Amino acid sequence: MTTKKPLIAAQGLVKTYPFSGGEVVAIQNLDFQVARGEFFCVLGPSGCGKSTLLSLVSGLDSPTAGSLHIDDHPTQAPPVDIGMVFQEHALFPWMTLERNLSFVLEHHPRFINSNPLELARTWLHKVGLEKFNQAFPHQVSGGMRQRAAIARSFAVEPSLLLMDEPFVYLDYQTRMQCQQLLLDLWQEVRCTIMFVTHDIEEAMLLADRVMIMSSRPGSRKEMISNALSRPRKLLDLKTSPDFLNLVSRGVNALRHELQTEATS
Amino acid sequence: MKVLAMRLLAPVSAFALWEVCSRTGILDVRFFPAPSIILQHLVMVSPSEGIFQDVGASLFRIILGYSTGCTAGILLGMVMGLSVRTRNLLYPLVAMLYPIPKIAVLPLIMLIFGIGEMSKIVVVFIGSFFLVLINTLHGVVSIARIYHQVARVYRIPRGSYLRHVVLPGAAPAIFAGLKLAIGYSLVIVVAAEFSGADAGIGYLIWQSWETFSLKSMYAGLFVIALLGAAFAYGLEWLERRMLPWHKDRGSGEQSGM
Secondary structure, rough: OOOOOOOOEEEEEEEEEEEEOEEEEEEEEEEEEEEEOOOEEEEOOOOOOOOHHHHHOOOOOOOOEEEEEEEOOEOOHHHHHHOEEEOOOOOOOOOOOHHHHHHHHHHHHHHHOOOOHHHHHHHHHHHOOHHOOOOOOOOOHHHHHHHHHHHHHHHHOOOEEEEEEEOOOOOOOHHHHHHHHHHHHHHOOOOOOEEEOOHHHHHHHHOEEEEEEEOEEEEEEEEEEEOOOOOOHHHHHHHHHHHHHHHHHHHHHHHHHHHHHOOO | OOHHHHHHHHHHHHHHHHHHHHHOOOOOOOOOOOHHHHHHHHHHHHHHOOHHHHHHHHHHHHHHHHHHHHHHHHHHHHHHOOHHHHHHHHHHHHHOOOOOOHHHHHHHHHHHHHOHHHHHOOOOOOOOHHHHHHHHHHHHHOOOHHHHHHHHHHOOOOOHHHHHHHHHHHHHHHHHHHHHHHHHHHHHHHHHHOOOOOHHHHHHHHHHHOOOOHHHHHHHHHHHHHHHHHHHHHHHHHHHHHHHHOOOOOOOHHHOO
């Protein structure tokens, strides 16, 4: 996989925002590459510009300087299909769960010849929501909403899946279930995932590679390769020495940020 | 059942109090006939005085003015909500015209459209239009950014985006506008019929006042009250049917109408 050209390539990436007369630097001089089929995590404390980075990759926002390409194309017109999972509330509240999925499917050129509703139900079944096809988002729990959002993002069979701290508002147990679900789904389809989180454990559980960012301005601090074998089972991983070793590497890399965060 | 009893409690008590006061002479029955007498008049006498034609005439004006005004308000509200340019261009004008009492422009409208049907329909149109426009605009603007982003990421085509994302996103606010506008339409049409009309509930009330047939006047007021309640509950019902996702969220459950 590494011999092929990377799917995402960023070089000297800068993003600034105007702020009370001056400007604030969200991302400073960032270089990285993401390989095809890689599970790539961006790990950093709040304010490190990781959500900004995601909106740049998704093309929802454009960089101030530097280059950012997906498959050699500018991010505003990516040649590949992108799926996205947000922190929360990204399901349309006025659509049932199955309609949320079928709505994006029926407008997708690749599924023009398939039955969107049937596909939607298949995917909801895969994430264990087959009994809630007709439910509206507000009628199910937060964990179920996020599972439906994950199902929606996988249903379009994206080449690149962007995830912005999708499990941040879930309780510990629900989060673990969702993380395992994500790992299992990804094991099947092996699309490229760029996953943003501030949770060191989460990054080490999921990723092939973890890019650690420092805060204010966001820049690359360290890149950690995660060679834990796949398929991964969270319960086994969480107690394995290799995993704990990775977590402590992450903690050490962020030692400075964690300290300043606690005192500021 | 309990809810129904709750809802009937206030109107029934008010009528009972009124009835008692009229019967015991606390109220002068020449000016305030008992509600039972008015109801009797409404059922027995008013039809022969042509109340059905009057209600029909008013309903015709309301339905035409309201439906066209709301449609135009929703359409322009969506455009202004989505396009900052259109908003900057038109909002100052809207903000200036909106607070003008629509009845105050009736003479002007009559100058332009004559004293016939058209001028009354046009005032109802104008009244509904501004209320629905402002509510729709507010609804579209306050749709959470994330829904626009989702639509962009999944490359939802424009038409579908408008129909399935923007319209339902703004629908609760649009319904708030529709509900305000129907009551307001009733107010406007009655006031417009006070002058230069030969039929309508407003005409009935004014005629009755001039001939001092107070029972007929009260009959007209009763009909307006009934129509107002029917419109309000009708729209509530429609809202619950069309926005099933909205009914049991937050305040919807408490108001539970």
